[in-house]
Amino acid sequence: GESVGLHLPTLSVQEGDNSIINCAYSNSASDYFIWYKQESGKGPQFIIDIRSNMDKRQGQRVTVLLNKTVKHLSLQIAATQPGDSAVYFCAAASGGYNKLIFGAGTRLAVHP
Amino acid sequence: EAGVAQSPRYKIIEKRQSVAFWCNPISGHATLYWYQQILGQGPKLLIQFQNNGVVDDSQLPKDRFSAERLKGVDSTLKIQPAKLEDSAVYLCASSLSAGGNYGYTFGSGTRLTVV
Numbered sequence: 001g002e003s004v005g006l007h008l009p010t011l012s013v014q015e016g017d018n019s020i021i022n023c024a025y026s027n028s029a030s031d032y033f034i035w036y037k038q039e040s041g042k043g044p045q046f047i048i049d050i051r052s053n054m055d056k057r058q059g060q061r062v063t064v065l066l067n068k069t070v071k072h073l074s075l076q077i078a079a080t081q082p083g084d085s086a087v088y089f090c091a092a093a094s095g096g097y098n099k100l101i102f103g104a105g106t107r108l109a110v111h112p
Numbered sequence: 113e114a115g116v117a118q119s120p121r122y123k124i125i126e127k128r129q130s131v132a133f134w135c136n137p138i139s140g141h142a143t144l145y146w147y148q149q150i151l152g153q154g155p156k157l158l159i160q161f162q163n164n165g166v167v168d169d170s171q172l173p174k175d176r177f178s179a180e181r182l183k184g185v186d187s188t189l190k191i192q193p194a195k196l197e198d199s200a201v202y203l204c205a206s207s208l209s210a211g212g213n214y215g216y217t218f219g220s221g222t223r224l225t226v227v
Binding site: 004034036041042043044045046089091099100101102103104105 | 116152153154155156157160168203205216217218219220221
């Protein structure tokens, strides 16, 4: 069946370094992708999204890269801060009904 | 803008008991979703409503789970009877529309523990 997966369950970085979190998806019909941040006890919080007609999108300190050829996307966080510590999920959708398929998540730990 | 409201925040019940969760979406959001998030996993869609109609309930265990969205606003999700494997966080989300404009917003969830 359709799946979305992250390459690493945990990622540890030093404060100030750049972080890269990777994600792979299986459904070539997926046309919309979202990265979410989830802190303990809270629901997922939208970070950035990208549609399949783009290969890069930038936000504030975050960049999402999409490689449709290998069905891979990544989230880059510049100058990682302690407040960035959380679990990060990628999600993929296809068609018009907003059904999101989530990956298992990567826990980002930022050390001072 | 007020967010997606869910209650209760926590619930502990014994197996075979019933439980209900409530969700109030963002005002004007036509689409409402219930997700189940088991510890250590990503959220899994249980059911999706467009206004008060069901769009997708393919992953809802219909022998024990039910959901309704009366008047196209608030929604309740019920489990009866609960099993140990239903222990999870139940997340409600809403979006403006079902196509093109996603704009998902999640609530904080209800953490259910079945003992």
